[in-house]
Amino acid sequence: MFKNIYSLFTIIFIATSCSTNTDPNSLGESTKKIMPLKLNNSWYIKFSHYDTLGNIRLSSNDTLTICCDTTINNTTYYSHLGDPINWYFNDEQGLWRSTSFIPFNIPEPKIYRKYPSNTGDVSGPAKVISTDTTIVTDFGSVSCILYRETSFRGEYYLDHFMCPGIGTIKYTTYEMNSNGKFIPNMGYQLYGYDLK
Numbered sequence: 001m002f003k004n005i006y007s008l009f010t011i012i013f014i015a016t017s018c019s020t021n022t023d024p025n026s027l028g029e030s031t032k033k034i035m036p037l038k039l040n041n042s043w044y045i046k047f048s049h050y051d052t053l054g055n056i057r058l059s060s061n062d063t064l065t066i067c068c069d070t071t072i073n074n075t076t077y078y079s080h081l082g083d084p085i086n087w088y089f090n091d092e093q094g095l096w097r098s099t100s101f102i103p104f105n106i107p108e109p110k111i112y113r114k115y116p117s118n119t120g121d122v123s124g125p126a127k128v129i130s131t132d133t134t135i136v137t138d139f140g141s142v143s144c145i146l147y148r149e150t151s152f153r154g155e156y157y158l159d160h161f162m163c164p165g166i167g168t169i170k171y172t173t174y175e176m177n178s179n180g181k182f183i184p185n186m187g188y189q190l191y192g193y194d195l196k
Helices: 002-012 026-030
Strands: 042-050 055-072 075-082 083-091 094-099 110-114 125-136 142-152 156-163 167-176 182-194
Touching: 055 083, 125 156, 125 167, 125 182, 142 167
Parallel strands: none
Antiparallel strands: 042 055, 042 182, 055 075, 075 083, 083 094, 094 110, 125 142, 142 156, 156 167, 167 182
């Protein structure tokens, strides 16, 4: 169940973006948020699915765009095309998520990614592994926070690399094979973005 939920989430989670200025330090005010949430923000991702040896067997490009917002108790929540069950907002603690299988029936949110954060912090379902991991992208090298979620029994985990002011840079799920070795299952990496 855990694997299936995160496999689906890998495909539909809000990815991240690329503009004419790709230096995250020059993003100014937007770096106060781990994921920039505004209508029509778009992230261009390359999605990959791996075989049992960890080789890419399928890849495709996709665009994730924030298309919807709603306000509840003075907080604006955002969702994107293809993912009507997850709604997000930022505050001084980080990125929050509310998941509902009934459209526009938004339950109490839970912290999803703590920001700012320090190595070792627990961020909702994830632990902060690093606050300065460099990921090389099509638009240059980006310094990221690495959030890791591990399944209850430890046979599955996901790594979520996020750059403040841009959002998700890379997202990969891993599962243990019959030899006890972790291999990538599926994931995506950002190759461009358009933030409003």
